[in-house]
Amino acid sequence: MRGHKPGRIPASQITPLEAFLNRRELLAGALATGALAAGPLGGTPARAADAPPKPDPRFKFARNPKFSVSEVPTSFKDISHYNNFYEFGTGKEDPAANAGTLRPRPWSVTVGGECQTRGTFGFDDLIKGLPLEERIYRFRCVEAWSMVVPWLGFQLSGLIQKLKPTSNAKYVQFVTLMDPKQMPGENTDVLQWPYVEGLRLDEAMNPLALMVIGLYGQVLPNQNGAPLRLITPWKYGFKGVKSIVKINFLSTQPATTWNIAAPNEYGFYANVNPHVDHPRWSQATERPIGKGLFAARQPTLMFNGYENEVGYLYKGMDLRRNF
Amino acid sequence: MTVEQRYRYVYKPTVFVASLVPAALLLCGALGWFGQDLGADPVAKLLHTCGKTGLNFLLLTLLVTPVRRLTGFTHLVRLRRMLGLFAFFYLVVHFTVYLVLDQQLNYHSVLQDIVKRPYITIGFAALLLLIPLAITSTNRMMRRLGRRWQKLHRLIYLIAILGVWHYWWQVKKDIRQPLLYVGMLAVLLGYRVLVAVLNRARARAARAVTSRSAPATIPEKT
Numbered sequence: 334m335r336g337h338k339p340g341r342i343p344a345s346q347i348t349p350l351e352a353f354l355n356r357r358e359l360l361a362g363a364l365a366t367g368a369l370a371a372g373p374l375g376g377t378p379a380r381a382a383d384a385p386p387k388p389d390p391r392f393k394f395a396r397n398p399k400f401s402v403s404e405v406p407t408s409f410k411d412i413s414h415y416n417n418f419y420e421f422g423t424g425k426e427d428p429a430a431n432a433g434t435l436r437p438r439p440w441s442v443t444v445g446g447e448c449q450t451r452g453t454f455g456f457d458d459l460i461k462g463l464p465l466e467e468r469i470y471r472f473r474c475v476e477a478w479s480m481v482v483p484w485l486g487f488q489l490s491g492l493i494q495k496l497k498p499t500s501n502a503k504y505v506q507f508v509t510l511m512d513p514k515q516m517p518g519e520n521t522d523v524l525q526w527p528y529v530e531g532l533r534l535d536e537a538m539n540p541l542a543l544m545v546i547g548l549y550g551q552v553l554p555n556q557n558g559a560p561l562r563l564i565t566p567w568k569y570g571f572k573g574v575k576s577i578v579k580i581n582f583l584s585t586q587p588a589t590t591w592n593i594a595a596p597n598e599y600g601f602y603a604n605v606n607p608h609v610d611h612p613r614w615s616q617a618t619e620r621p622i623g624k625g626l627f628a629a630r631q632p633t634l635m636f637n638g639y640e641n642e643v644g645y646l647y648k649g650m651d652l653r654r655n656f
Numbered sequence: 657m658t659v660e661q662r663y664r665y666v667y668k669p670t671v672f673v674a675s676l677v678p679a680a681l682l683l684c685g686a687l688g689w690f691g692q693d694l695g696a697d698p699v700a701k702l703l704h705t706c707g708k709t710g711l712n713f714l715l716l717t718l719l720v721t722p723v724r725r726l727t728g729f730t731h732l733v734r735l736r737r738m739l740g741l742f743a744f745f746y747l748v749v750h751f752t753v754y755l756v757l758d759q760q761l762n763y764h765s766v767l768q769d770i771v772k773r774p775y776i777t778i779g780f781a782a783l784l785l786l787i788p789l790a791i792t793s794t795n796r797m798m799r800r801l802g803r804r805w806q807k808l809h810r811l812i813y814l815i816a817i818l819g820v821w822h823y824w825w826q827v828k829k830d831i832r833q834p835l836l837y838v839g840m841l842a843v844l845l846g847y848r849v850l851v852a853v854l855n856r857a858r859a860r861a862a863r864a865v866t867s868r869s870a871p872a873t874i875p876e877k878t
Contacts, residue, residue: 415696423830426695476828478697523830594829613775613825615765620758626686626698629760 385409388550394465394485400541401469402638406549407480411623413554417474418575419524420509420516421556427518428556435515435576437553437560446581447502450495456560460546463487463495467550468543473605473637475569475591479619484564485547490538498534498582506531506587507563508579516576524590530563530574531587531601533646541566541642545573567639569603600656604647605637609656663734671735675742678709679749699757706750711823711837713743714816718844725851737793740812744790747783747819775825782818785811813848816841 386409406412418428421435440456465487472480493505511527513519519526536542543564546553553559558575565572571591581587591599598612607617618630636643647655657665682705684692694701720736723729759766769776789809791797798805820841824834 411696419830425697478700613773615769615773618765620697620699622696626694626702626757628699630758 385549386551389552392465392485392547392550394467396467402471402481404471404481406469406483407623409549412480412482412548413557415622416556417570418556418558420518420528422518423523431517432555434517435555435559437555440560442561442577443579444496445579446583447499448582449497449499460487463491470564470566471637472566472570473619473633475571475599475603475611477614477616477619478622480622483549484543484545485550486543486545486564488540489542489544489563490540492544493537501584502582503534504531504583504586505534505537506581506583507574507577509574510576510578525593528574528590529587530572530589532565536646539643539646541639567605567636567643569605571599572603602655604652605633606635606652606656607633609653659731663731667735668738671738675738678705699753702753703750703758706746706753707823710743710746710750711819713739713746714819715840715844717743717812718816722844722847741790741793744786747786751783775822778818779822782815782822785815813845
């Protein structure tokens with residue numbers, strides 16, 4: 334049965350990324366490829382449409398094995414056609430169908446608040462000098478499904494250092510583009526627009542926090558939050574604010590969109606936690622996307638499996654209250 | 657052809673086949689036939705499609721009476737049992753998908769869900785309440801239960817309310833679709849309330865007329 338499920342890519346089609354790696358990383362990559370080929374999906378035939386796009390040669394990057402999980406990535410097709418991006422509709426397939434109206438270039442980001450480098454920056458200026466890398470992260474949605482995603486981006490901490498927050502800065506806030514012409518969902522009142530998210534500054538400085546500009550070695554598809562989005566893999570997916578146009582450093586905790594919408598269901602921290610259920614459903618297990626009808630639910634891990642990396646941030650905090 | 661024959665040989669088979677279309681589409685999706693697939697999250701797709709189809713059939717059964725009354729197509733009632741049984745069919749598949757594919761027969765977790773998650777509690781209650789209606793849907797049961805049959809089958813109103821409520825409660829934020837179902841159900845149930853109120857008023861008026869005309873007859877007798 335599993336073999337018949339379309340929408341999957343063979344391991345051989347993930348590997349072109351290795352073309353960008355230097356010799357040393359090539360060796361590590363070869364090991365990874367071996368692991369992929371031996372995985373449960375090895376040899377699965379896939380339709381041409383499901384194949385990931387070829388990596389964009391303009392990107393110079395390597396996979397960072399230190400921050401990559403060994404699980405087989407979800408297919409490009411599924412990652413780019415199963416999205417929550419309410420700015421383009423609330424159905425999972427709506428963003429892929431509707432995000433064509435977004436114009437991710439030219440793009441500028443306005444930096445403000447408690448920092449020294451304030452002002453509006455073009456996309457290329459903003460990311461200049463920040464080393465790109467690929468990281469294969471687990472992705473866990475608050476709706477209890479999960480993916481494994483090869484993101485392309487740079488560490489948020491590098492950007493923050495570049496923007497030089499003052500000693501008053503305790504939080505960093507991110508704001509999505511507000512433009513109903515490009516984002517038709519913003520004409521509805523399903524959520525309060527624009528989408529806003531935030532992190533405590535020490536969370537933002539954690540090496541796992543990633544600013545993403547690509548997927549599978551390619552420019553980030555519009556529906557995944559082009560051209561610039563946040564990924565915090567130890568938190569539920571909705572923390573990963575998309576199509577960012579503003580970054581503000583603040584001394585107080587910023588309001589966040591889902592918390593405004595339903596404060597008893599979605600907290601500011603939104604750390605993945607199998608022991609704290611959503612009021613309406615269990616968070617103990619998750620359904621892996623793209624593994625077919627008979628894939629078992631898998632247990633959800635504390636901090637989505639990143640407890641060693643981020644546990645220190647929440648020492649002594651009551652995670653049941655600070656959900 | 658008599659009406660009886662038309663229902664037997666044309667209308668009923670047509671409705672039967674049409675009612676199987678959603679199931680056939682899902683089956684093709686599951687097997688990858690005719691270029692169909694169930695998308696990135698096939699279990700959720702099956703679960704939600706079956707649930708919604710079951711709900712649609714519940715509302716269709718409730719639509720039969722108003723349509724009969726308003727259009728005069730009184731024979732439509734002959735289709736209602738089939739629609740009700742299809743509602744039952746899709747909702748049983750809905751629950752089975754949840755039990756087998758989603759929960760992988762983890763009875764402990766299913767039991768916990770039913771006890772702890774209000775939207776699952778009411779959905780499960782609605783399904784349980786449908787069972788006696790399905791069992792008593794045969795002609796023989798109708799005859800055997802007589803007047804009590806109709807009383808029992810009024811449970812469908814409660815079941816439909818629980819079903820729509822179950823749908824409403826599991827939606828994350830965008831309640832426009834469930835709201836549509838609430839609206840449709842409100843119209844269907846509101847129609848019945850209206851009819852009952854009008855009937856009562858008419859009966860009261862009739863009683864008033866007879867009681868007023870009664871004294872008038874007395875002098876005639878004297």
